[in-house]
Amino acid sequence: MRLKVRPLKYTLLAGVVVFTFSGINGYAQSSDDLFSDLLEETVSDDIVIDDTVSTSGASLQAFSGYAELSPRIFLNDRNGYHNDEQVLLTTEFEFDVSLGQNTTGYIRPRLFLDLIDSDLQRLELFEGYITYQQTHWDLRVGQFVENWGIADTFNPIDVLNRRDLSTQLLDTTRLGEVGVRARWLLDGNGMIGEPTLAFYVLPWFQRTRFALGRQRLGLGSETITFKEKQGFEPDGDEAYLYALRYQSTLNTSLFNADIQLVASRGTDRNPLIRPFNADIADTLAPVYFGNRILGAGIRAVSNIEKLAAFTFKLEIAQNNPYEFEQSPVAVMDDYLAYVAGFDWDTYNLLNNQDQLTFTLEYAGESGVSQAQSEAFPRPFSDDLITRLFWQSGDFARSSVELRGVYDQENDEHIIEATFGRSLIQWHQDLKLALSVLYIASSSEPTATFSQLPDNTSLAMTLRFDF
Amino acid sequence: MKKQLLILLSVITTISLSGVTSANDAPPVFDTENPAIYGKQLVEYSDRKLHGWRDELVAGKMSLYDTNGQSVLRSFRRIGLERFGQGDKSIIKFTSPADIKGVAALNYENSGSSDDNWLYLPSTKKVRRISGANNTASFQGSEFTYEDLNDLDPAEYQWQFLKEIQMEIDNETLPVFKIEGKPTYRDTAYSYLILYLSKDHWFQAQVEYFDKSGTHLKTRTSSQWQQFHNQYWRALQVEMANHQTGKKTVLKFSDYLVDLSQYTSKRTGKKRANLTESSFTKRALTK
Numbered sequence: 147m148r149l150k151v152r153p154l155k156y157t158l159l160a161g162v163v164v165f166t167f168s169g170i171n172g173y174a175q176s177s178d179d180l181f182s183d184l185l186e187e188t189v190s191d192d193i194v195i196d197d198t199v200s201t202s203g204a205s206l207q208a209f210s211g212y213a214e215l216s217p218r219i220f221l222n223d224r225n226g227y228h229n230d231e232q233v234l235l236t237t238e239f240e241f242d243v244s245l246g247q248n249t250t251g252y253i254r255p256r257l258f259l260d261l262i263d264s265d266l267q268r269l270e271l272f273e274g275y276i277t278y279q280q281t282h283w284d285l286r287v288g289q290f291v292e293n294w295g296i297a298d299t300f301n302p303i304d305v306l307n308r309r310d311l312s313t314q315l316l317d318t319t320r321l322g323e324v325g326v327r328a329r330w331l332l333d334g335n336g337m338i339g340e341p342t343l344a345f346y347v348l349p350w351f352q353r354t355r356f357a358l359g360r361q362r363l364g365l366g367s368e369t370i371t372f373k374e375k376q377g378f379e380p381d382g383d384e385a386y387l388y389a390l391r392y393q394s395t396l397n398t399s400l401f402n403a404d405i406q407l408v409a410s411r412g413t414d415r416n417p418l419i420r421p422f423n424a425d426i427a428d429t430l431a432p433v434y435f436g437n438r439i440l441g442a443g444i445r446a447v448s449n450i451e452k453l454a455a456f457t458f459k460l461e462i463a464q465n466n467p468y469e470f471e472q473s474p475v476a477v478m479d480d481y482l483a484y485v486a487g488f489d490w491d492t493y494n495l496l497n498n499q500d501q502l503t504f505t506l507e508y509a510g511e512s513g514v515s516q517a518q519s520e521a522f523p524r525p526f527s528d529d530l531i532t533r534l535f536w537q538s539g540d541f542a543r544s545s546v547e548l549r550g551v552y553d554q555e556n557d558e559h560i561i562e563a564t565f566g567r568s569l570i571q572w573h574q575d576l577k578l579a580l581s582v583l584y585i586a587s588s589s590e591p592t593a594t595f596s597q598l599p600d601n602t603s604l605a606m607t608l609r610f611d612f
Numbered sequence: 613m614k615k616q617l618l619i620l621l622s623v624i625t626t627i628s629l630s631g632v633t634s635a636n637d638a639p640p641v642f643d644t645e646n647p648a649i650y651g652k653q654l655v656e657y658s659d660r661k662l663h664g665w666r667d668e669l670v671a672g673k674m675s676l677y678d679t680n681g682q683s684v685l686r687s688f689r690r691i692g693l694e695r696f697g698q699g700d701k702s703i704i705k706f707t708s709p710a711d712i713k714g715v716a717a718l719n720y721e722n723s724g725s726s727d728d729n730w731l732y733l734p735s736t737k738k739v740r741r742i743s744g745a746n747n748t749a750s751f752q753g754s755e756f757t758y759e760d761l762n763d764l765d766p767a768e769y770q771w772q773f774l775k776e777i778q779m780e781i782d783n784e785t786l787p788v789f790k791i792e793g794k795p796t797y798r799d800t801a802y803s804y805l806i807l808y809l810s811k812d813h814w815f816q817a818q819v820e821y822f823d824k825s826g827t828h829l830k831t832r833t834s835s836q837w838q839q840f841h842n843q844y845w846r847a848l849q850v851e852m853a854n855h856q857t858g859k860k861t862v863l864k865f866s867d868y869l870v871d872l873s874q875y876t877s878k879r880t881g882k883k884r885a886n887l888t889e890s891s892f893t894k895r896a897l898t899k
Binding site: 210212291292293295331340342395402403404445446447449451454455456457489491493494498499500501538539540541543568570574575577609611612 | 676678682684709710711713714726728730736737738740741742743744745746748749750752753754798857893894895
C-alpha cells in the first residue's frame with residue numbers, strides 16, 4: 147500500500163507509550179523456573195529432588211492466573227466522539243507443562259475486552275512456546291514476551307516486543323512475538339558473572355496495536371479515520387527481526403552491576419502515523435520502518451557504604467532508522483536515546499514496617515535537530531521521570547504510588563496516583579486499586595499528547611489472583 | 613515489595629545458624645576467667661559448628677500476628693548453598709498468597725560488604741538487582757528485619773559472658789550460656805542483644821534484642837529442634853515477638869533437607885548430588 151505524506155500537523159509517532167511501571171496490579175502470573183523443579187513437589191525425607199520432570203509424556207507442572215475488572219471514567223469529553231467510560235475485563239491463565247526430561251512448554255491464553263465497547267474484544271494466545279534445555283544452551287520456539295531494559299519507565303534497549311497502545315498510556319502491555327531464541331550460557335569468572343548470549347530471529351511481522359473506533363485513546367475522530375491494518379508494512383525478508391543480546395554481572399571493588407548489550411535489526415516497534423492518502427484527507431494509518439539499534443544498559447549498586455541505598459541506572463541506544471523498500475515516507479535521522487537515573491530506598495518512616503522507594507530518571511536524545519524533532523515527535527526525548535512508591539507493610543499490603551512524567555520540551559505533564567490494598571477481610575487474593583491519572587497536554591501539534599487531549603481519568607481495579 | 617522479600621533468604625539461614633554439631637569437633641579450652649574473651653570464644657565456637665551443611669532445601673510458612681491475634685499467612689520455599697569463607701547463596705520463592713506467587717529472590721552474601729540481591733517479579737518478567745542496604749527494614753511486614761535474619765557474625769560484636777542458666781522453651785528445659793553482644797557495625801537498630809546459646813548443641817535457642825534506648829524490643833525464640841544426619845540441628849519453628857507493639861511473627865519450617873548428598877533418589881535409587889552454583893543464578897529465577 148502506498149501512502150502520500152501529509153503536513154506535519156497530522157504527524158504523531160505511535161510509540162506514545164513505552165512505559166513499564168511495575169505498578170499496583172501486583173504479581174499476576176506465576177512462573178516456573180529452574181529451581182522450582184526441585185521445589186514444586188511435596189518435600190519429604192525421601193523426596194525426588196533432581197528428577198522430578200517426567201522423562202516421557204506431558205504433565206502439567208503449574209497453573210495460575212488472574213481475573214481483573216477495571217472501570218475507568220474520563221472526566222472530560224474528547225470531542226464528543228470517543229467513549230467517556232471503559233469497563234475493562236481481563237482474564238489470564240498460565241500453564242507450565244513438562245514435555246520430557248529436557249523440554250518444557252508454557253501457554254498463556256488471555257481474554258481482554260471492554261464490556262461497553264464491542265470494538266475491543268480479544269481472546270487470544272498471548273504466549274505459547276516450547277523450550278528445549280541443555281546444560282549450556284537452550285532453544286525456545288513459539289510466541290513469547292521478554293522484558294528487556296534497565297530503567298523502570300522508558301527502556302530504549304527494550305526493542306523485542308511490540309506494545310498494546312489501545313487502553314493504557316502508562317502501563318502498556320508487551321505483545322508476544324513469534325520467533326526462535328537460541329541462548330548460550332557461558333562461563334564466568336570473579337569479575338564477570340553469568341555471561342549469557344542470546345540470538346533471536348522473529349520471522350513474522352505483526353502489527354502494533356492501537357485503539358480503534360471510539361475507544362478513548364483512538365487516533366480517529368468524527369472527521370478522521372484511523373486504519374490500523376491499511377498502513378505501510380514490511381514484506382518478505384524485510385519482515386524479519388534479528389536481535390543479539392548479551393547479559394552478565396560485573397563485579398568490581400567500587401560497584402556490583404548487571405549489564406546488557408543489545409544489537410537488533412528489523413521493524414521498529416513504534417510506527418509513524420501518517421495520512422493514508424493525499425486524496426483522502428482525513429484518514430490516518432501506521433507506516434512501519436526499519437531500525438538498526440546498538441544499545442547497552444547497566445544497573446549498579448555501589449560498594450561505598452554511603453551510596454549503598456542507591457541503585458544507579460543507565461541505558462543508551464543508538465538508533466539507525468531505515469526505510470523499507472517502496473516506503474512512501476522518509477524516516478528520521480540517526481539518533482541516540484538514553485535514560486539515566488537512580489532508585490533510593492528508605493525504611494521505617496511511619497511505622498517500623500514500611501518502605502519507600504524514590505525513583506528519578508532523565509530520558510533524553512542526542513543528535514536530533516530541531517527540524518527532525520518537530521517532524522518526528524517522540525516521547526521521552528527530554529523528559530523527567532519520577533516515582534514514589536510507599537508500602538505500608540501491613541497485613542493488607544497497602545501501598546501508595548505517585549509517578550510523574552514531565553516533558554520539558556513541550557511542557558506536558560502526566561501524573562498518576564494509585565492507592566492499593568488487599569481486601570483480606572473478604573479474601574487474601576482479592577486486591578483493590580484506586581487511581582487518578584492527570585494529563586496536561588500541550589496544544590502544540592508536535593507535542594506527544596497533543597493528539598490525545600482530555601484523557602484525565604479515574605479508575606478502580608478489582609483483581610483476583612489464583 | 614522489593615527488598616523485603618529477600619529476607620527470607622536469610623531467615624532460614626539464621627535458623628540454620630542455630631545449629632550444627634560436629635561430633636569430631638570437640639570444644640576448645642575456654643578462658644572462663646575473662647567474661648569478654650569467654651563470651652567471644654563461645655560464640656565463635658558455635659559459629660564454626662554451623663559449617664559443613666553444604667546445601668539445603670526447605671518449605672516454610674510465615675504467620676504474621678497483630679495485637680488482636682489476627683493473622684495472615686505467607687508460604688515460601690528456599691534452597692541454600694554453603695560457601696565457607698565466601699558467603700552463602702540462596703534462592704527463595706513465594707508460593708502463596710496468589711498475588712505474590714512466583715516472586716523469587718536471589719541473595720549472595722558478601723563478607724565485609726553489602727550483599728548482592730536480585731528480585732524476580734512474574735508480573736514484569738524481569739530480574740532486577742536491588743540495593744542490599746536494608747538492615748533495619750522489616751521483611752514482608754514481619755517482625756523480622758534483615759538484620760535479624762542475617763548470620764550473626766561473631767567479629768561484629770563485643771561479647772560478654774554473663775552466666776549459665778536453665779531455660780524453658782516449648783516445655784523443654786535447656787542448659788544455656790547467657791551472653792551479651794554489642795554490635796560494632798553502624799547500620800543496626802539495636803544497642804545490644806542477649807544470646808542464649810545451647811550448652812549441649814551450640815544452637816541459638818533465644819535472642820533478646822534491645823533498642824537504641826536500651827529498652828527490650830523483641831525476642832526471637834527457636835524451638836522444635838531436629839537433628840539431621842546425626843550432625844546438623846535445625847529449628848522447625850522460630851518466633852519473633854515484639855514487646856513494644858504486641859505483634860509477633862512465627863516461621864514454621866517443614867520438609868527440611870540438609871546436605872542433599874545424604875539422600876537417595878526415589879526414582880534412580882542412586883545417591884543425590886549436592887546443589888551447585890549453577891542453581892543459584894539470575895537465570896534460575898526466570899522461566
